[in-house]
Amino acid sequence: MSTVALHETAHHEAHGEAHHEHHHQETFITKYIFSQDHKMIAKQFLITGIIWAFIGGLFSVIFRLQLADPNATYPFLEDFLGHWAKGGKLQPEFYYALVTMHGTILVFFVLTAGLSGTFANFLIPLQIGARDMASPLLNMLSYWFFFLASVIMMSSLFVQTGPASGGWTIYPPLSALGEASSGSKIGMDLWLVSMAMFIVSSLLGGLNYITTILNMRTKGMSMTRMPLTIWALFFTAVLGVLSFPVLLSGAILLLFDRNLGTSFYLSDIVVAGKIMPNEGGSAILFQHLFWFLGHPEVYIILLPAMGMSSEILSVNSRKPIFGYMAMVGSLFAITILAFLVWAHHMFVTGLNPFLGSVFVLLTLLIAVPSAIKVFNWLTTLWKGNIRFTPAMMFAIGFVSLFISGGLTGIFLGNSALDIHLHDTYFVIAHFHIVMGVASFFGMYAGVYHWFPKMFGRHLNNTLSYVHFWITIVGAYLIFWPMHYEGLAGMPRRYYDFSNWESFKNFGGLNQFISIIALLVFAAQLLFVINFFYSIFKGRKLTTLNPWNANTLEWTTPIRPGHGNWPGDIPEVHRWPYDYAKDGKDFIPQDVPVGDDESKH
């Protein structure tokens, strides 16, 4: 008898928490700052992410100025950057710091925290029918660890020796020895501490997302009735929870090497004529640990964009998603393969060629689930009754970029070709298109689609379309030419190419890329203006369900309070893709299945 009672208590505790929250008197601080409401936390992640994206984007504009004309001086840069741009000329050390921080910010702070943090927080409880996350407290802590990480990373920009500058992959020995360069000093320590906070944040987030999805779904919401966004966010969280700890262990060893005189990664190193005492370490070991996270990280960035695009493509094609189970299966396959391909980043480290060929095979296998996804997206669009909303434009843009960038992945996954292409602009072009810009498009699609749910207002449509067209055309104009530069062997991260006979001819092309980069950056400001203006002044939402979508978030009030549904949580009777069925345009998930209807 007692066990039954105990289970009852546990049950109430789990589900009652959010109820209680609902009746609390909320102050400004509990509502907007230390909020435990998943929707507010999502907005905090989004706005912090936008601020970071602005900074990271600005950095790329500054180093593109350098690449456009290595001999030009820009006196206004000295006003902003002081001794890093003496006489208006960017210093080489700072150039390297800029590319490092650009990568760090965009990969981790924008496309990991800004993307997953925003949409996992916002959509999981709303789309599975839960009042909040499994643990709202851990969820709040997740944001504040991210905030702390942000503050530390931001402060590293202002130390005298400059921010970390070993590349975003922070390979030792550059990252392990303070003597190695100015960016290896305090800036590198701050980078590591900030990333440790960041890892804690994403682990707390990930734990919550997984638990919430598996344990808190409303009645009738079986796993196979979940929207694909939720599946994608689920696999993203699994990837994060299993791969970030390995980066943490790699970072701990690096911290020991930096500060306690150990030699995990260091051996036989001479800095400025001085022989370092470290012996017996291996720099390659770090690469293994780093890329064991680093490769899954690519999918941590990409999967949420895939999930959201799938949802948006289906809603705006007014057609069920094609091959739902194949979509879930391919997400699963990508998740598994993500852990088995890390050494394809290391083909030139002297890896055993046999081992290399195994990694080539596993890498090329990723093309299979990727092709399934692309096929299904295209067949979802096929003969659909397409509405070209801004969100839909970005979702289609995502598919386009994923195809273009994915194809060059087949080149790079092949070790024989990669030995030539490694560390060239070909790699830059590949990963910027397939993971950088593509994920950005997924994120924009998500923001344009769910903005009305987030803020109860609409974004300005004209600005949205202008933003889309400049961004997609610009993205291709920036990164397409880089493939040619890379094929010619132009290496990444170089400060000045004008002294090489073989790269001199790319001067004009580099200038062209820089001009387009500046334009694209300016176009992103249109989005920022549109976003912040519309939060306060956008056209008010008049219907609950502006896109006529089936998922549960559109059954909540226009501005849902903490707890999401004022009454009972709706019960789910069908999958979320009943579009154009039995003569009806759409049938939301909470509509019971009719007697004459086939069940799904």
Add this chain to the structure above:
Amino acid sequence: METEVIKPKNKIHPHKFTLWVGIGSIVMMFAGLTSAYIVKRNQAGWVSYNLPTAFWYSTIVILLSSLTVHLAEKAFKLREMPKYRKLMAVTLILGLIFIVTQIVGFKEFWKMGMTLQANVSFSFLYVIVGLHAVHVVGGVIALIVMSLSAFSKKTRNYSVVPVELISTYWHFVDILWVYLLIFLIMIK
């Protein structure tokens, strides 16, 4: 009515589930470190060593504490609160003794010339064992909180979830220790 009450029985409490996922995450961290250890071991300059004797006492202590925390959980479920309090206190003390034996072991190791910087193999021992100890400290803090609330007269909480959480976590750090011990003995 009966079925309605029984239904949540099959559903694991979200906090417990979170803990399990968290444990998976910690396992990955140690998997990263131990695989790095294996990779390094096959390279030049590796020095084999024997573990300090104090670590054997650590093992006995943590195995015992696993037993006491298990009994504490059992006592709690049978509402034998005085027994539960005693067993929690014993577990806490054993946890503290574990930390002490770890420090003694490190000192012993250091005195034999196997310092942190002397060789990568020693560095690994300090990092891997030290990181496990940090996880035990985390458990000890949780035990302190639990014991304080168990002994305070004012609060009476009959939810079994926190007890199950600490018990699971404590068994986990115990098993992790045994794994690391076997690993460090087998792979020298």
